[in-house]
Amino acid sequence: MNDGLPGDLTLRHPRGETALFVGRGAFERGRPHLGAWLSGRQAFLVSSEAVLAHHRPVCAEIEKLCADLVVLPVPDGESAKSLAVAESVWRQMLRAEARRDSLLLGLGGGSVGDLTGFVAATFLRGIEMALLPTSLLAQVDAAIGGKAAIDLPAAKNAVGAFWHPRWVVADLDWLGSLPERELRAGLAEVVKIAAAADAPLFERLERDLPACLAGDLERLDATVRSAAAVKVRIVEADPDEADRRRLLNLGHTLAHAIETASEYRGLRHGEAVAYGLLFATRLARARGADERFGDRLAALVSALAPPPLPTLSVEALQDAMRRDKKARREGVVWVLPMRVGEIELVADLDPAMLRAELEAFLSAPWEGFSRAADGVR
């Protein structure tokens, strides 16, 4: 599907290119290329103990490919993305005499990828890296596009860089170890990508989402490959998120606020995104978006069955939004889904209207949507 190039997909960015191997058998296809890259090099593998325990065979294969592999375990989930963890990784790399031509690999979910990217971007002013995402969310979204960051207590992703991996190996067969909750959270990002940018993927989800959630690997493979290809296309068009790439923040303004306000102890990222999509749909509808599209999108979110929304105040959410890095001079910019594959960026939402919508949403998130619409069959 990517004539003459080493990956299933290629992402061209201002500093070079990323080769991506995506879907079933990705590691098999990517291994010779990873092998040539790692050959004779010192490499560092950033991962969590839980991921390492699930993916011993992959680690063993990687170890065989390089001259010297140092495994650097980091905490699971969002707590990997702290300055203290980054500092510990930098220090361990220095102790192991890492150099500019040392290589970094990140094996794990979105948090491991974000941390690995940030460390790679900054260690000795930048070294090469590969991402091996093991969560669906990371395979279809987080690992693609070079966004790397750690959190500060006051804001998620407050400190980071754009730093693209040389390789992404996103093997769907690794997801066997994935709890269903993670699968649902990952598919939330696929719904986002589809709603914001790709009508055919949206229609595919309406057809195949239940099968994907039921564990149909063949349909999940096709869905994941499509989502990755759409994401690559969006990133290539706007690598630094100056403009068009902001459409990928659909659902994320509220999602980040939910995560910050609940100190990352409530919903998973993908689950927060599910609610973020629903709320953005609600706002879009209040601004004249297609009613039926809103029902279809709500039906997809409903099929993802996110756990109940935690109890949060309007004030706490608004406070978190104001500090979100997507805020600009003009205030919070909302990404609103207007029609299938089409969004609008809106900076001038009336504060009173926003507050009223937020209050209504917090008390009854699904109200007003025909969840059993003919969207998901």
Added chain:
Amino acid sequence: MNDGLPGDLTLRHPRGETALFVGRGAFERGRPHLGAWLSGRQAFLVSSEAVLAHHRPVCAEIEKLCADLVVLPVPDGESAKSLAVAESVWRQMLRAEARRDSLLLGLGGGSVGDLTGFVAATFLRGIEMALLPTSLLAQVDAAIGGKAAIDLPAAKNAVGAFWHPRWVVADLDWLGSLPERELRAGLAEVVKIAAAADAPLFERLERDLPACLAGDLERLDATVRSAAAVKVRIVEADPDEADRRRLLNLGHTLAHAIETASEYRGLRHGEAVAYGLLFATRLARARGADERFGDRLAALVSALAPPPLPTLSVEALQDAMRRDKKARREGVVWVLPMRVGEIELVADLDPAMLRAELEAFLSAPWEGFSRAADGVR
């Protein structure tokens, strides 16, 4: 000297361009451009208390140019370049509700510039910045080229990024406040640039260095402008320091080792570079470099009159060099000055020879050079 473009010099880099105002009257020339850039924006000024006290009028002018200026004082010198200081700056910016379109200014010496660049590169994945270097060293070298970093205890510049300022305003008239020791240290980097890359600048130094050191502002102005222009040319040819730009590390392998081994409490950076230049000249001579050029370079270094070398062991220096980020798979790469404006990169220096040269150098750094050569008239 830069037809139709806003600066005295323009540096084109992969992500855009930097406009530089250099020499006497630079702030006057740059102010309208800074004004247009800052207009209506929230800006943060990173500087040290000592620099702020010396440059109150400049700060007042900058404050007038923007909508909202927050001054963030940081420690003086190398101690500004710590992770703790960077974290404090990030947090203060978040508290002040900084956004992606907030602007950062660094007013101070090389350390303030390095810290400011690192914070700008990483805050919300990168915001725009301007550098206003107030030391000669920063005006001719550190502020040009986008290298930004902080130190970890085990290695100087261990964590950083390439992040170019939008503007560099390097006003020579600000140097009135500069102790002579800083002036000498800054001219060490000019000697480096000249020896490594530009014969006409080298000859200018042989003619004008004593006058520059004696406070002849006119000759210093011409020297600084030439040095900045040479540096811009080198950076443009190799922005990521993959190859040619490494010539600017002339003298820095030993210099960083001296600084690390003495925990930054011995010589200033420019002074350490002076000794580094001398030692590199010694190694170059041992590999057949032009004898007379060695004497001429030693004479320039001698004119800089660095303070005595601190007492350091060969072992401590070699240990620091091994961890230096310039080390690659092939080991430490030495930049050796062979002829005026010409260097060689050497990775295979015989360890026994290096050790012997280092021992001899530590006991008698100037031995073997005709310091009173006809170099400096």
